[in-house]
Amino acid sequence: MYSKIITVSTLNNYIKKTLDNDFILRNANVKGELSNVKIHSSGHIYFSLKDNSSKINCVMFKSNANSLTFIPENGMNVLVNGRISVYEKEGVYQLYCDGMEIDGVGNLYIEFEKLKRKLEEEGLFDFENKIDIPMFPRKIGVITSSTGAAIRDIINVTRRRNDKVDILIYPSLVQGINAKYDIVKGIEKLNSITDIDVIILARGGGSIEELWAFNEEIVARAIAKSKKPIVTGIGHETDFTISDFVSDKRASTPSQAAEIVVPTIEELNERLLNIRGMLTNNIKSEMLKNKKNLEMYKKVLELNSPKNFLVNQYNIIDNKKEILGHKMKKILEYQLREVQKNYELLGAHNPLNILNKGYSLIYDNEKHVISSINELKDEKKVKILLKDGKGTFKIERMNEE
Incomplete structure (x- = not known):
């Protein structure tokens, strides 16, 4: 039997037309739980809609997203309406959403919010409990999958920024039922190594289910208990986990976590120059202040100098001497006159x-x-x-x- 040979583009185009002409698929109303929500800077929203056994990729363009009365978040149960069509370039079908409304909140989202409130009330998110990230780390510990893209990104960024920094990798499960225990062991192990200055906890992007190990209470408490600062780089910029709130610093991606932890040689030199400049300015300022103080003290000493006092006393003595001499002269003159008078009187009666x-x-x-x-x-x-x-x-x- 003869079968016509067609190109991939023709096939995808045919499937697209078939789906676009289907009555049900042109006006589909679907309910499910939001997952892997990403709100693009362009205003478009990309997400997955899932139930217990399946999921479908969805997109809502800016023109329709502007009419939403809420911000879509992972775990929300929603009702969406739109059309099913094929993205010909990739050969994948997805749901193009025209509208969306809340149908309730998914179980994972409920658990997330419940644990978040509990730990927040206990003070695990408080800023005063955060440990400062060291400015000049010599050795960093990384807890992540040894085969994922996250570790490659961290190594590449670290080597590019400062190849003098050592990296110790603790290979851990980052997804699945046992991942939480593996992550906790990694935190405890790296805390026991004396020369590790800071820890990066990282994994690549994924749905809320795939990132759930980082929302476990046991992991959150291990992070809070850590004596070494922990920087999280989990998922993408729009992904937030409980671990992010407890950690000492959150990065939007594993690469950014490495950028936060590892300063470049240029940054170190710039910091050193800034510190040098600050020290120089402080020294100059201190010397100028001390010079002014010395000048002030010198003036005070000059005003209160014993030399000035003695000079003034000499003047006083001279004045008193002059007064005394004048008085003595007057007294002597008076006495001389009396003596002369008495002498004459005695002479007269001799x-x-x-x-x-x-x-x-x-x-x-x-x-x-x-x-x-x-x-x-x-x-x-x-x-x-x-x-x-x-x-x-x-x-x-x-x-x-």
Whole structure:
């Protein structure tokens, strides 16, 4: 039997036309749980719609997304209407959504919100509990799948930024029922290694189910208990897990986690230059401040210098000396005048002045003045004081009158 040979493009085009012309598929109303929601910067929304056994990829263009009254999030149960068609270039069919409304919240989303509230109330998300990421790590530990794209991205970014940083990989399950236990063991193991400075917990993108190991309470508590800082790089920019909230720093992707943890050589040099500049400025500022203080203290010392005090005291002494000299001069002049006055007064009343008139004074040996002739009779020798001197004389009595 003859079968016509057609190209892939023709086949995809035929399937597209067939689906586009189907009455049910042109106006489909489908309910399910949102998964792997990504809101593009263009305004388009990409997501999956799933139930217990199947899922379908969906897209809602910006023109229709603008009419939504809520922000689609993973785990929401929604009702969507639109058309099923084929993206010819990839040969895949998807649901092009015209509208969407909330039909309830999925079980995983309910569990997520419940645990989030519980841990938040316990303070596991508090900023004061976060550990600072070291600026210059020498060795980083990475917990992720050894075969996934995440580890390759982390290694490539680290080697590109700073090949002096060592990487220790703890290969762990990142999906499935046992992944949570493996991740906890990895955190405990890397915490026991002394020279590890920081830990990266990472995996590539996926649906909420695929990322669920990072929403487990046992993992969250292991992160909170860690003595070493943990940076999470789980999924894509729009993916948030409980681990992200508990960790010390969240990165949107594994690559960004490596960029946060590992500084480039240029960044290190720039930081060193900045630190050097800051130190230089601080030293200059401190020296200038100290110089101003010294100048101020110098002025204070000069104002309170004992030299200034002594100079002032000398001035005071000189002033007092001058005043004292003036007073002494006045006193001496006064005393001199008094002495002169008394001298003149004494001179005026000096009994010896009478000697100038020819009188004399006669003394006995005891220097008593002899004023009577009878006293003179008993003396053999007398002293006679005249105006021009005195002497001792013998008395010879001739007669008496």
